[in-house]
Amino acid sequence: MNPRPARGPAKAATAGTTAVVGLLPDAEPLLRSAAGTDGQAVRPGLPAQATLLYPWLPADEVDESELHRLRLALPVGPVRLGLASVERTGGFVGVPVPELSPLADAVRTAFPAQVPYGGRFGPRPPVHLTVALDADPRAADDIARRTAAALPITTEINTLHVAGLAPTGWQGLAELPLSH
Numbered sequence: 001m002n003p004r005p006a007r008g009p010a011k012a013a014t015a016g017t018t019a020v021v022g023l024l025p026d027a028e029p030l031l032r033s034a035a036g037t038d039g040q041a042v043r044p045g046l047p048a049q050a051t052l053l054y055p056w057l058p059a060d061e062v063d064e065s066e067l068h069r070l071r072l073a074l075p076v077g078p079v080r081l082g083l084a085s086v087e088r089t090g091g092f093v094g095v096p097v098p099e100l101s102p103l104a105d106a107v108r109t110a111f112p113a114q115v116p117y118g119g120r121f122g123p124r125p126p127v128h129l130t131v132a133l134d135a136d137p138r139a140a141d142d143i144a145r146r147t148a149a150a151l152p153i154t155t156e157i158n159t160l161h162v163a164g165l166a167p168t169g170w171q172g173l174a175e176l177p178l179s180h
Contacts (some may be wrong), residue, residue, distance in 0.1 A: 003087065017053035018173065020070065022100060023047055023082045026155040027083060027129055027160055032115040033150065034093065034143045040153045041091065041135035041143065050097045050127050051159065052104040053171055056114055066176055067162070073110035074178055078158035079103060082128065084151055088144040093132040095147065100127040100157070 027048040035042040057066055081099045088094075104127045108116060116125050132143045162174040 005123045013055070013165045015165050015167050016058040017054075018059050018162055020052045020056050020068065021048050021049040021054075021161050022052060022079075022097075022103070022156070023106055023161055024081075024083075024097075024155060024156040025131055025160075026153050027095070030102060030129070030131050030147050030153075030171050031093070032148045032151055034135075036087065037142050038135045041093075041132035043130075043133060048129060049161075050100050050157075052100065052107045052127065053111065053114055053116060055118070056111065056162065059166075062162060062164070062173055067176070069110055070107065070160075073106045073178055074160065074176060075103065076179055077108070077154040078178055081154070081155045083153040083155070086144050086148045086151070087128070088130075088140055091137065091140050091143040092130070093135065093140055093143045093147060094110070094128040094130050094131065097127045097129055097152070103127075103160075104138035 022112075023140055024049060031042055031048050052063070079095055083095045083097065086093065086095060105124070108114070108124075116123070131147050132140060135143060158178050160176040160178065161172055163170045163171045165171075
């Protein structure tokens with residue numbers, strides 16, 4: 001995981017929060033374009049990613065037994081993705097990643113006490129790449145248009161990452177290859 005400023009899974013996270021994510025480096029141009037339109041709409045924290053479970057466990061509870069439990073929930077082999085459409089609601093611009101829904105379901109089933117996004121979006125929120133959050137409406141229109149023009153993107157995920165929020169920002173805690 002690249003320890004550099006980029007987007008994180010939520011704006012109001014506190015130190016010690018963790019997330020299980022799939023990094024999408026092929027989607028970085030979408031986020032760079034969005035930042036060029038509205039730098040405040042692109043959150044610091046993680047590279048381009050799709051969040052499978054946020055929040056996961058508190059960072060001080062992430063140990064080998066919990067990582068092993070997480071590994072057991074994962075499929076074997078890479079997951080091919082087609083980033084093909086844009087969703088926009090207010091200042092949010094995202095790209096759905098439906099191919100990761102079964103993987104998110106497996107992770108969430110393995111950790112049923114961890115409610116995705118604290119329940120804000122229901123028990124099974126769709127997996128997506130956040131391109132912009134809380135953008136000005138005109139900027140969101142422009143970001144959505146630019147994002148749509150850059151699609152489709154075909155890529156794959158062969159590793160999941162556990163990231164934790166420290167006082168200095170999001171940091172990689174573990175890499176979980178999709179092979180056993």
